[in-house]
Amino acid sequence: MPTRTAVIASSVGLHARPAGLFVGIAGEAVRSGVTVTIGRPGEEHVNAASILSVLSLGARQGDVVELSAEGENADAVLARLVDELSVDRDAKAS
Amino acid sequence: MSTVVTTLTGVAASHGSVHARAVGWDPGTAVAVEPAADIDDASARVVADLRFRAAAATSPEGAEVLEALVMFAADPELLALAKSRVDTGETPEAAVRSAASTYAEQLRGLGGYLAERAPDVEDVGARLADSLAGRAPAELPRPGHPYVLVARDLAPADTALLDPQVVVGIVTEQGGPTSHTTILARSLGIPAVVACPGARAALDGHEVLVDGTRGEVHLDPDADLVASVESREQQVAERRAQATGPGATADGVPVKLLVNVGTVDEAVAAAGQDVEGIGLFRTEFLFLGRTEEPELAEQIETYAAVLEAFGERRVVFRTLDAGSDKPVPFLGLAEEENPALGVRGLRTATSRLDVLERQLRAFAEAASRTGTEPWVMAPMVSTPAEADAFASLARGTGLHHVGVMVEVPSAALRAAQVLRSVDFASIGTNDLAQYALAADRQLGDVAPLLDPWQPALLDLVASTCTGASGRELPVGVCGEAAADPHLAVVLVGLGVRSLSMAPRAVPAVRATLAEAHLSLCRRAAEVARAAADPQSARSAVAELLG
Numbered sequence: 001m002p003t004r005t006a007v008i009a010s011s012v013g014l015h016a017r018p019a020g021l022f023v024g025i026a027g028e029a030v031r032s033g034v035t036v037t038i039g040r041p042g043e044e045h046v047n048a049a050s051i052l053s054v055l056s057l058g059a060r061q062g063d064v065v066e067l068s069a070e071g072e073n074a075d076a077v078l079a080r081l082v083d084e085l086s087v088d089r090d091a092k093a094s
Numbered sequence: 095m096s097t098v099v100t101t102l103t104g105v106a107a108s109h110g111s112v113h114a115r116a117v118g119w120d121p122g123t124a125v126a127v128e129p130a131a132d133i134d135d136a137s138a139r140v141v142a143d144l145r146f147r148a149a150a151a152t153s154p155e156g157a158e159v160l161e162a163l164v165m166f167a168a169d170p171e172l173l174a175l176a177k178s179r180v181d182t183g184e185t186p187e188a189a190v191r192s193a194a195s196t197y198a199e200q201l202r203g204l205g206g207y208l209a210e211r212a213p214d215v216e217d218v219g220a221r222l223a224d225s226l227a228g229r230a231p232a233e234l235p236r237p238g239h240p241y242v243l244v245a246r247d248l249a250p251a252d253t254a255l256l257d258p259q260v261v262v263g264i265v266t267e268q269g270g271p272t273s274h275t276t277i278l279a280r281s282l283g284i285p286a287v288v289a290c291p292g293a294r295a296a297l298d299g300h301e302v303l304v305d306g307t308r309g310e311v312h313l314d315p316d317a318d319l320v321a322s323v324e325s326r327e328q329q330v331a332e333r334r335a336q337a338t339g340p341g342a343t344a345d346g347v348p349v350k351l352l353v354n355v356g357t358v359d360e361a362v363a364a365a366g367q368d369v370e371g372i373g374l375f376r377t378e379f380l381f382l383g384r385t386e387e388p389e390l391a392e393q394i395e396t397y398a399a400v401l402e403a404f405g406e407r408r409v410v411f412r413t414l415d416a417g418s419d420k421p422v423p424f425l426g427l428a429e430e431e432n433p434a435l436g437v438r439g440l441r442t443a444t445s446r447l448d449v450l451e452r453q454l455r456a457f458a459e460a461a462s463r464t465g466t467e468p469w470v471m472a473p474m475v476s477t478p479a480e481a482d483a484f485a486s487l488a489r490g491t492g493l494h495h496v497g498v499m500v501e502v503p504s505a506a507l508r509a510a511q512v513l514r515s516v517d518f519a520s521i522g523t524n525d526l527a528q529y530a531l532a533a534d535r536q537l538g539d540v541a542p543l544l545d546p547w548q549p550a551l552l553d554l555v556a557s558t559c560t561g562a563s564g565r566e567l568p569v570g571v572c573g574e575a576a577a578d579p580h581l582a583v584v585l586v587g588l589g590v591r592s593l594s595m596a597p598r599a600v601p602a603v604r605a606t607l608a609e610a611h612l613s614l615c616r617r618a619a620e621v622a623r624a625a626a627d628p629q630s631a632r633s634a635v636a637e638l639l640g
Binding site: 016046061064088 | 158161162165166169170171172197200201204207208211215356357379382419420421
């Protein structure tokens with residue numbers, strides 16, 4: 001199962017709008033047959049399409065997370081999600 | 095006529111004042127509708143209802159809150175947990191509530207921003223349960239005149255639909271300074287007092303004066319009181335609108351009003367505003383998460399773009415502030431149990447001096463390319479020796495305005511020695527509070543200890559200013575403290591001469607400073623330091639500044 005790591009870039013962490021955008025993409029992937037999980041390296045993963053599970057990770061700016069995907073196009077989905085996590089979506093909120 | 099209680103006190107949540115009739119509201123009163131068939135049906139209905147409300151929201155913030163609730167109501171794990179509880183014998187109505195509380199508790203355990211989302215999750219649980227039981231959500235009162243809404247607490251979905259022409263003031267018994275009610279009231283410009291116990295019973299049906307600046311609600315106020323509060327608010331509004339340009343006290347002592355930024359885009363946006371420069375440019379965004387060090391050319395280009403945007407105005411760059419909690423993989427820092435007390439800030443230069451040297455060179459090159467002279471400072475300096483070493487390294491690279499951040503108590507206590515070879519100091523109040531009060535900034539449970547009004551923190555600011563005064567070094571503040579207008583007055587009274595904050599905080603700080611003579615600032619500093627705790631420091635200064 002393909003796995004990638006990413007560093008949370010958003011200054012608020014993986015919360016609020018950045019988390020919403022991330023979960024939105026993971027949700028789209030589920031509808032096209034790819035399931036994605038997210039977790040801290042070496043720890044139990046949660047459903048990446050569940051906003052409550054993603055928030056409960058409490059991931060902050062600079063934290064490293066691991067993403068795994070299963071299904072057709074899993075690599076492309078992972079690449080998109082890693083890109084999403086690597087942008088500071090909250091830069092303007094200072 | 096009773097004269098027992100005429101004023102209730104709460105937390106000032108949204109500034110301004112309003113005089114109107116109070117209407118108490120209990121969202122528990124609902125109308126009967128056809129119940130949802132099952133949990134999935136309830137989810138679909140609640141999502142549809144919230145989307146409908148989002149479309150009618152009175153502010154972009156309101157719409158955003160509702161969009162977040164939509165995601166909670168459709169969350170696959172929340173619904174799966176509720177269904178599994180139905181399988182083990184709970185009623186669907188109880189299962190959605192208990193599943194929502196399970197997630198709400200998890201968020202509470204994480205503290206801070208996430209803990210404040212817990213009531214939203216519970217609100218969604220209650221909406222799902224209502225839908226299963228055939229109860230429609232209660233609507234806001236419509237008494238036919240503008241009114242002050244008084245409730246135990248407002249659910250985000252309710253506040254998002256407030257019409258500021260009708261709901262002219264808000265008082266809640268619960269809530270806090272960062273709850274949704276507060277954020278939305280501020281964005282709509284509705285005066286609000288939150289955390290005001292007993293408000294519903296005391297206020298319902300009465301004429302009230304909501305003073306959202308002081309956090310007070312006056313019951314059946316007389317005309318004199320109404321007039322005095324209203325004229326105070328009007329003056330503040332007028333002065334805020336008139337105050338522009340460089341910051342100064344009422345008697346003309348200059349206090350530079352600067353901004354904190356972390357990217358080139360933010361810097362360019364801030365350059366277009368009425369500010370005197372950048373007081374803190376965080377350079378981490380260039381480094382964070384990188385497996386290889388950014389090229390010298392990329393660094394020069396970035397710093398030059400910032401200097402160009404600000405032209406003649408001051409720009410203070412902070413060198414890389416990495417640590418094991420802000421990982422920069424190419425630095426090769428070890429995992430630490432206690433990142434706040436570990437190898438971070440300037441300390442990373444002991445193993446990777448070359449990275450700091452290249453960054454300083456990039457600042458110098460950017461300076462010669464743009465013809466402007468940046469100020470450069472190092473984070474997390476604890477001893478005179480560290481400050482000396484940084485100063486000589488930076489000067490050797492051709493930089494002329496070299497400073498250090500004061501965010502470790504040892505640097506504040508021994509400021510005269512720590513600052514002996516630098517040109518300026520910038521106090522980072524957020525970290526200084528973390529270290530002075532021994533309270534982790536990442537832990538919600540200890541957040542009250544990190545209040546920027548902590549008298550101990552003010553003592554350390556005073557000590558820094560005293561240490562700097564011998565050589566008349568400029569001392570600035572670039573933490574959260576600088577953005578609070580009353581606290582800004584206190585800081586100036588302690589000897590601070592530049593304040594760096596989020597761009598949106600500048601106008602209010604400028605207006606408040608313009609009304610205070612330096613002698614009043616000094617008096618404010620004295621009363622704040624004489625207080626025993628942050629809350630009494632705040633009230634004493636508010637009283638003094640009127």
